[in-house]
Amino acid sequence: MIDEESAQPVASQPASSGWDAIEDPPEEEFFSALGMIDNKPPIEPSAPGFTDIDSYLASLPFDQPQVTPEAGAVFDQPVDFDLDAILSGSEFADAPATQRSPQDLAPGMTEDWLAQLQANVEEVSASAIVRQKEDRPVEELPSRLQRLRRLSEQIPDELPPDDALTEVLPGLPPTLAPAPFVGGTLGLVQEVTLTPEQQSKANLLQSLVPTDAAPQPFRMSAIEATYDSPYMSDLEDTPETILEPVKSKATRKQRARRPGEKRQRLRIDRLLVAVVLAAAMILPFFIAGFRVGNLPPAEFAAGSPAQIVFDEMDSIPSGALVLVGVEYSPASAAELDAMTNALVRHIFLRAAYPVVVSGNPLGLMRAANLIESINDDADFLARIGATEPLQANADYFIVRYLPGSVIGLRAFSEDTANLLLSDIRGQASKLVVRSLDDFARVVVITDRAEDMRSYAEQIAPLTDAPLVAAVSYGAAPLAEPYARTHGGGLLVGLGDAYTYASTLGLATINSLAERIRIIPTDTPAPTQPPPATQLPATALASATPTIMPTPEPQTATVVSRQAVNMRSGPSTDNNVLAAVPSGASVLVLGFNADRSWVNVQIEDGRQGWISAALLEIRESGAPASKRNQIPPRRQDIDEGEDATSPARPTRPPSATPTASPTTLVAETLEATITPTRTTAPPSTTPRPSRTPSPTATLEPTSEATAEATPEAIAPSGRETGYRDERWYAMNLGIIASALIITFGAVVNIARGLLRRGRRR
Amino acid sequence: MSDQIGLWVGFILTLMVFSYLLVDNFLYRLATYVFVGLAAGFVTIVTVESVLLPWIRTTLFASDVNSKLLGAIPMVLGLLLLLKGTARFNRLGNLGLAFVVGIGTAVALVGAISGTLLPLATATSGSVAANALDGFILVLGVISTLVYFQYLAQRVPGGATRRALVIRAIGAVGQGFIVVTLGALYGGAILSGLVVFGERIAFILQRIGGG
Secondary structure: OHHHHHHHHHHOOOOOOHHHHOOOHHHHHHHHHHOOOOOOOOOOOOOOOOOOHHHHHHHOOOOHHHHHHHHHHHHHOOOEOOHHHHHOOHHHHOOOOOOOOHHHOOOOOOOHHHHHHHHHHHHHOHHHHHHHOOOOOHHHOOHHHHHHHHHHHHOOOOOOOOOHHHHHOOOHHHHHOOOOOEOOOOOOOOOOOOOHHHHHHHHHHHHHOOOOOOOOOOOOOHHHHHHHOHHHOOOOOOHHHHHOOOOOHHHHHHHHOOOOOOOOOOOHHHHHHHHHHHHHHHHHHHOHHHOOOOOOOOOOOOOOHHHHHHHHHHOOOOOOEEEEEEEOOHHHHHHHHHHHHHHHHHHHHOOOEEEEEEOOHHHHHHHHHHHHHHOOOHHHHHHOOOOOOOOEOOOEEEEEEOOOOHHHHHHHHHOHHHHOOEOOOOOEOOOOOOOHHHEEEEEEEEOOHHHHHHHHHHOHHHOOOOEEEEEOOOOHHHHHHHHHHHOOOEEEHHHHHHHHHHHHOOOOHHHHHHHHHHOOOOOOOOOOOOOOOOOOHHHHHHHOOOOEEEEEEEEEEEOOOOOEEEEOOOOOOOOEEEEEOOOOEEEEEEEOOOOOEEEEEOOOOOEEEEEHHHEEEEEOOOOOOHHHHOOOOHHHHHOOOOOOOOOOOOOOOOOOOOOOHHHHHHHHHHHHHOHHHOOOOOOOOOOOOOOOOHHHHHOOOHHHHHHHHHHHHOOOOOOOOOHHHHHHHHHHHHHHHHHHHHHHHHHHHHHHHHHHHHHO | OHHHHHHHHHHHHHHHHHHHHOOOOHHHHHHHHHHHHHHHHHHHHHHHHHHHHHHHHHOOOOOOHHHHHHHHHHHHHHHHHHHHHOOOOHHHHHHHHHHHHHHHHHHHHHHHHHHHHHHHHHHHHHHHHHOHHHHHHHHHHHHHHHHHOOOOOEEOOOOOEEOOHHHHHHHHHHHHHHHHHHHHHHHHHHHHHHHHHHHHHHHHHHHHHOO
């Protein structure tokens, strides 16, 4: 066949063509040197200008009847065509092994590229350099290599023909072994027929070697193919698992599946853990007996970081700007929304303006929705004296998305004025801020310690405003050093949010009902455990029948030379709740029966009893309306001012209603406790007096309870109900998690001991 | 009405995400894709409306030339960054990337010094003066942790490395502090997860029972 193929091009050239002018001796010498052609005379076409291929083939001097039937007999039979068997025949075995180098070729036969390749092989290539190296004598080798050499000499030169290769290179023989070849009908257009095994190996090669072929819908990478190989079905390789690949239907189906889309088995252990944890957290919602632990305290401990936060927020001047960074994702909203809600409402209660920024647009969106939801709380609007719903770019500002993380914060700190010109929707915010110093406080609410660090590094050093932080439980450990350094305090997790809202009087109505039930009533006892601030039974017993509410709001001043104790009940036997400094003003809520003890509320909202001998009680003057502290409304800004003029003073006016501590306390407490006494605008829709007044608190009746009960269902804003149940669920979830982790650790230890015992 | 629809959609999506507890499935992936897609779309809108358009209005569309130039430079650099996605001109994007990386590093470095290192060092020294025991624990934790993360060692003739006994002992103490820190972080993460899980349970129960 070689002669035939090599002769055809020569024979097919027309005699009259220009091919005759080309000198062919070099080719003849080349093929002659290779032994591919014999010295037969060149084949001459029978006719110089033939046109019939059949007649031309018939004129060739080949003995076709001797060749064609044999070829047909071979290729027509649908049997395995083993090339190795053919090549191992006697005619190939007897043939002398001819090794020819390019130098053996006739001069001029070597192509340029081959000559260059030869030069590379002999001089430049790494393999050539290695070949040029001579082996070092064994004596000069390190002892370690000498030992290796002695070991290598012990290895037989020829491996046993059977399973020796399998032992040395497991998995390699079945990969390299020639697959049976299935022959088909010989033809020019027929493709090679491959067995399934050959096809799988071809696919493996295609996955290992990238080709420019048309992209296939899915092609596994080499690593994926390796992991997906049946040889990897068991990590503990044994000859059986290697030599007998698993060919089940499941395996074949798994091969065709994309990586990452592998069907995962149902992990019973994981499902069991999830069920146990879910059950532990669902049970407190239904069964009171599973409500373990106590609710968060209604007040922060004195001097705690959380109390520092409350004090910082409670001292915000009226009309001030407060920068609020809402830096958490929706995944942490369940934990931090309550925090944001309490802090923003506290800012509103201080008649200040929250200016919200964030490096997370979703955080801005949540803040906007949350503040808008405050408009649904008519009680709170009445409490702050708002006559209209809070409006963006007037009462609050959702101003800026700060892309670029640290760079965004730095840009904001350096170019605060320009970056606050537009709000989140690209509208003019009308907010005039010169620098960070125009903010009275900087509040960051985040679920990542990195955000806390960024604010501490990029914002806090450039302003004198305290940095107040509220973080999730997960971010607390790393955020605490920054909070301690900058002195603004730290709120952590749901518990502090709960206490903050309780302290501020923002607790859900459930908690307000609890606060009402602190004072004994004729109503049925609550099913939930009493909060930690519940008065002792002795104090309640003595206080219950004799509390006399004050007909008019009164204030009192501590006249003792030193701080006096505020106790949980009208007796020195009760616990001390706080130390009230001399000269401090308190709001009088009521008296005991003989008027020897006064029920008071101090500036931070806490209530207790102080001996009447230590107080100077006076009738408060006409309380200033909360309306005086209402932030200027949007129409106020627009009246007489164009859009480009400053909307309002960027600093709180000096004549804020903080003339005297007494007045401040009275106004604050008035605004906090007796919102029904504020000057209600005519346009305000009359609403039921649901917020408990001091009178209602001290003298609860069945009506008051009845009024509070519907509020227990109505959520405050968009906060979901089950607030207390969520807390108990978290408590029980902690216990369940600890048990699960402990159980898992014990099981692992036991398994390890068992394995060690088996090995021994 | 729209609020109710949104709440019920949230209810369904919550159940779809919770289905992952059983096995990785189509519903879980669909819910995650919805969240990711919505978040990406919202971020894009906010970026355009809150960042790009105001920037263009105040710089490129400004009346004075200086503002236009100041706005054009970062705009060109930003456009060059887009070329990083092309195979032919991706090198041009390196210029913008160099600004981002260089400025980011400088800002982070300056902030770390002024906002972390110096304040924490000051607070540490202050705590040492305020409370001897707290200060001792604080200093011991800082030093031992730093020692634990040093990898200088003496190489013995056999090729192995060996650290001095004192260094190893102090490093072990530092390792203890690190373990405590990681344990606190792990515990905090579990607490956060439980809070979120409890809120979702409350949400589901509220949807079902109206509580």
